[in-house]
Amino acid sequence: MKNLDQKNNWTLEELKTKYNLPFNDLLWEAHQIHRKYHDPNKVQISTLMSVKTGGCPEDCKYCSQSIRYDTGIELEKTLSLEEVLKQAREAKKNGASRFCMGAAWRNLNNSNLGKIVDMVKGVKELGLESCVTLGMLTSDQAQTLKDAGLDYYNHNLDTSEEYYSKVVTTRTYQDRLDTIKNVRNANIKVCCGGILGLGENHDDRLKLLNVLANLDVQPESVPINKLVRVKGTPFSENQNVDDFDFIRIIALARIVMPFSMVRLSAGRDSMNDQTQALCFFAGANSIFYGEELLTTKNSSIQHDQELMRKLKIGAI
Numbered sequence: 001m002k003n004l005d006q007k008n009n010w011t012l013e014e015l016k017t018k019y020n021l022p023f024n025d026l027l028w029e030a031h032q033i034h035r036k037y038h039d040p041n042k043v044q045i046s047t048l049m050s051v052k053t054g055g056c057p058e059d060c061k062y063c064s065q066s067i068r069y070d071t072g073i074e075l076e077k078t079l080s081l082e083e084v085l086k087q088a089r090e091a092k093k094n095g096a097s098r099f100c101m102g103a104a105w106r107n108l109n110n111s112n113l114g115k116i117v118d119m120v121k122g123v124k125e126l127g128l129e130s131c132v133t134l135g136m137l138t139s140d141q142a143q144t145l146k147d148a149g150l151d152y153y154n155h156n157l158d159t160s161e162e163y164y165s166k167v168v169t170t171r172t173y174q175d176r177l178d179t180i181k182n183v184r185n186a187n188i189k190v191c192c193g194g195i196l197g198l199g200e201n202h203d204d205r206l207k208l209l210n211v212l213a214n215l216d217v218q219p220e221s222v223p224i225n226k227l228v229r230v231k232g233t234p235f236s237e238n239q240n241v242d243d244f245d246f247i248r249i250i251a252l253a254r255i256v257m258p259f260s261m262v263r264l265s266a267g268r269d270s271m272n273d274q275t276q277a278l279c280f281f282a283g284a285n286s287i288f289y290g291e292e293l294l295t296t297k298n299s300s301i302q303h304d305q306e307l308m309r310k311l312k313i314g315a316i
């Protein structure tokens with residue numbers, strides 16, 4: 001739902017000015033906004049599961065699951081309801097409040113819709129929030145998922161519109177925006193963010209935040225991923241993202257989308273504790289928790305528990 005205090009007419013110049021503030025000034029502004037609208041000592045915990053792995057026809061240059069790159073991942077057909085619910089129960093036991101299921105599809109095919117509906121219903125019955133990320137969706141499919149009880153749909157814009165064709169050539173930015181609109185119109189909460197480290201420049205990152213912040217209704221959830229460099233993909237040798245640049249983007253996301261949950265997503269495994277702590281100070285308030293993301297390694301549960309204990313941060 002639209003929050004009436006939301007500002008949807010940010011200009012790129014406004015974002016640039018904030019992004020280029022002295023680090024402490026930027027973090028202080030972000031942190032004050034964070035405290036105003038969120039509990040600064042709580043994070044929301046989501047657990048991810050890949051319910052259909054690999055063999056994707058899209059050519060996203062970062063992805064282990066594209067059929068075009070030899071990344072050595074094991075292909076898996078759509079998992080059974082039982083396999084999925086077993087993991088969902090485990091996730092709940094470990095403290096997750098949301099279970100996110102991902103499939104390596106270009107778009108959802110109606111022949112798979114029934115299986116996904118059953119998974120969503122099963123996850124909801126366990127008392128977890130449900131999220132799926134299945135590629136492009138039609139408005140009818142979005143409505144069917146809403147009727148099944150789906151809470152969130154993840155569909156990332158990844159980067160700026162200008163840089164998008166350097167990352168993916170098999171679909172357009174507008175395709176992504178169309179799916180996001182279908183999800184929003186079906187009254188499903190939108191989870192939409194991007195990836196840093198795709199070879200984009202600072203402006204591309206700011207433009208991504210600018211598009212997200214200026215959507216009619218800002219996404220309820222904004223995952224900020226740091227590229228996981230997967231061997232065999234065209235981006236496997238990309239330059240590492242500077243930690244301070246990453247923290248600045250988290251801070252800016254918090255400032256321009258004050259009500260959204262900002263998720264410190266893929267790539268946490270390659271960040272030290274201090275960087276993560278600064279991200280939480282700057283406004284990140286959600287993480288993926290569990291040993292695996294979709295196909296790559298996440299921070300270990302034990303490490304995350306220790307970090308949360310050191311920071312005295314609890315789960316929402």
Ligand code: SAM
Pocket residue numbers: 062063064065102103104105106133134135136154155156158194195225226227228229230266267294
């Ligand atoms: N196929 C669907 C799609 O692309 O929307 C859903 C699954 S896809 C793996 C979900 C998201 O994961 C992508 O949109 C991308 O933002 C993120 N992602 C994939 N590979 C990544 C990587 N190596 N590093 C960081 N994020 C990644």
Ligand code: DTB
Pocket residue numbers: 048064102133154156193194223224225228265266293294295296297
């Ligand atoms: C998102 O923004 N990040 C998650 C989730 N949404 C689906 C996916 C991260 C994938 C990282 C690479 C992998 O494990 O394959």
Ligand code: SF4
Pocket residue numbers: 056057058059060063064065066103104105106135
């Ligand atoms: Fe397919 Fe999604 Fe990976 Fe792109 S990011 S190759 S659409 S699984």
